[in-house]
Amino acid sequence: MHLGKSYKVTEFLIWTRRQIYWLLIWGCVPVVLYKLFAFTWLSVPLTIVVLLGTATSFIVGFKNVQTYNRATEALDIWVDILGKSRRWGQIARDFVEDKQLSRKLVYRHLAWLTALRYELRRPRVWEGAGKRFNAEYRRFYRVPEWERDIDELLPDYLPPSEAAQALSSPSVPTHILSLQSTSLRMLHTTGCLGSHFYMELHRSLGDFISLQSRAEGFKNFPYPRQYATVSSLFVKFFCLLFPFGLLHEFDKLNDGMTGFMQGNMIWLVVPCSVAVSWMYTSLEQVGESTENPFEGGANDVPISTLCSIIERDLKEMLGEQTADPTVGVIIAL
Numbered sequence: 577m578h579l580g581k582s583y584k585v586t587e588f589l590i591w592t593r594r595q596i597y598w599l600l601i602w603g604c605v606p607v608v609l610y611k612l613f614a615f616t617w618l619s620v621p622l623t624i625v626v627l628l629g630t631a632t633s634f635i636v637g638f639k640n641v642q643t644y645n646r647a648t649e650a651l652d653i654w655v656d657i658l659g660k661s662r663r664w665g666q667i668a669r670d671f672v673e674d675k676q677l678s679r680k681l682v683y684r685h686l687a688w689l690t691a692l693r694y695e696l697r698r699p700r701v702w703e704g705a706g707k708r709f710n711a712e713y714r715r716f717y718r719v720p721e722w723e724r725d726i727d728e729l730l731p732d733y734l735p736p737s738e739a740a741q742a743l744s745s746p747s748v749p750t751h752i753l754s755l756q757s758t759s760l761r762m763l764h765t766t767g768c769l770g771s772h773f774y775m776e777l778h779r780s781l782g783d784f785i786s787l788q789s790r791a792e793g794f795k796n797f798p799y800p801r802q803y804a805t806v807s808s809l810f811v812k813f814f815c816l817l818f819p820f821g822l823l824h825e826f827d828k829l830n831d832g833m834t835g836f837m838q839g840n841m842i843w844l845v846v847p848c849s850v851a852v853s854w855m856y857t858s859l860e861q862v863g864e865s866t867e868n869p870f871e872g873g874a875n876d877v878p879i880s881t882l883c884s885i886i887e888r889d890l891k892e893m894l895g896e897q898t899a900d901p902t903v904g905v906i907i908a909l
Contacts, residue, residue, distance in 0.1 A: 588858070591709055595857040596850065599815060603846040603853075606819045610827075611842050618820055625814070625821030629856075632810040636859045639807045643799055643867040650794050650869035650877045657787050658882055661685060664780050665890040671773040677763060681777075682890050684756050687733035689886060690726065691748040692788055693879045695795075696870040697721035702798045703871040704864055710873055719872045720880045749788055757781055791870070799867040811860045819849035 589596070609615040668681040697719065704710055726748070730739045738755055745751035760777055763769040769777070798804075822845045829841040869877045888898045 591713060592858050592861060594709060596854055599850045599853045603819045603849040606823055607842055607845050610823050619824040620817055620820040622821045622825055625817050628814050632814045632856060635807045635810050639803060640859060640863040643863045646794060647866050647869045653787055653791050654877055654879055654882050658886055660780055660783050661886045662889055665893045667773055667777055669893050673768050677768060679894055682894060683733045686887055687730055688749050688752040689883045690729050691752055693883050694721050694726045695749055696791060696879060697872055703868045705871040705873050713874050717874060753781060753785060795870050811856050814856060815853040818853055819845050822849055
């Protein structure tokens with residue numbers, strides 16, 4: 577997630593430059609045909625284009641509101657995980673008699689966080705992180721889950737036998753929560769954990785299962801394809817027709833013009849159509865980059881950074897030290 581003040585205009589132009597190239601080329605086509613080849617019948621009534629633009633703006637606006645809500649709710653999930661993880665570490669530290677057992681509970685929770693963020697970073701066919709304009713922007717930030725394999729990290733938090741079992745499971749984070757539940761039951765049976773705090777930790781496990789399911793819901797179920805498709809089609813259709821709707825209007829401006837621009841006002845269709853169409857295509861591209869909050873894009877929920885913050889706080893509760901949580905943040909803008 578972009579955590580700076582704002583995007584620079586130059587960055588935004590570079591990010592959308594391929595759209596600008598196509599709009600520039602397409603904007604020239606009707607002008608050349610109209611001016612040089614006298615295809616004056618190509619002009620489309622501006623009223624039709626305006627009506628289409630109005631409908632398109634409603635569709636694109638609706639999509640952007642919905643994708644923003646998806647990103648906001650996904651962030652709320654991880655803020656809940658942050659708060660409940662701190663509570664987990666506090667209870668595990670203060671109310672488990674054996675400090676080594678406390679450490680195991682905390683580290684198993686860190687293993688769950690690691691497995692969950694790796695699970696959420698796995699690509700899906702509908703995600704756009706692999707598109708060229710998004711892939712090029714990755715030079716400004718890191719996606720730690722794509723730099724190291726989970727097999728290298730999980731043994732840092734779990735005993736070898738537990739790590740091997742988890743890695744062989746179809747759902748690594750779910751298996752780790754199951755191991756955590758079994759461990760709590762054994763601690764309670766042996767008297768190492770009182771009934772009240774056992775129930776408190778067990779309730780927290782239920783919360784983690786619920787939060788994991790909600791996060792996986794955003795990952796595995798995209799913004800409805802029918803709305804995404806109609807929004808994209810409307811924007812493309814509007815951008816195709818818009819320069820044709822300006823031909824006759826700009827041609828009429830020649831009547832009151834003198835000097836160099838006399839008879840050449842039609843060429844202003846190109847920059848005007850590019851400017852207006854670029855606004856629509858940029859809104860569409862922004863909405864698309866926001867609809868999948870865990871795909872590894874610049875506008876994602878910063879789950880890598882949040883996990884680092886949780887790890888730092890829980891290890892500090894145990895009297896251990898860790899590095900500053902800066903991974904996953906865009907730091908060069």
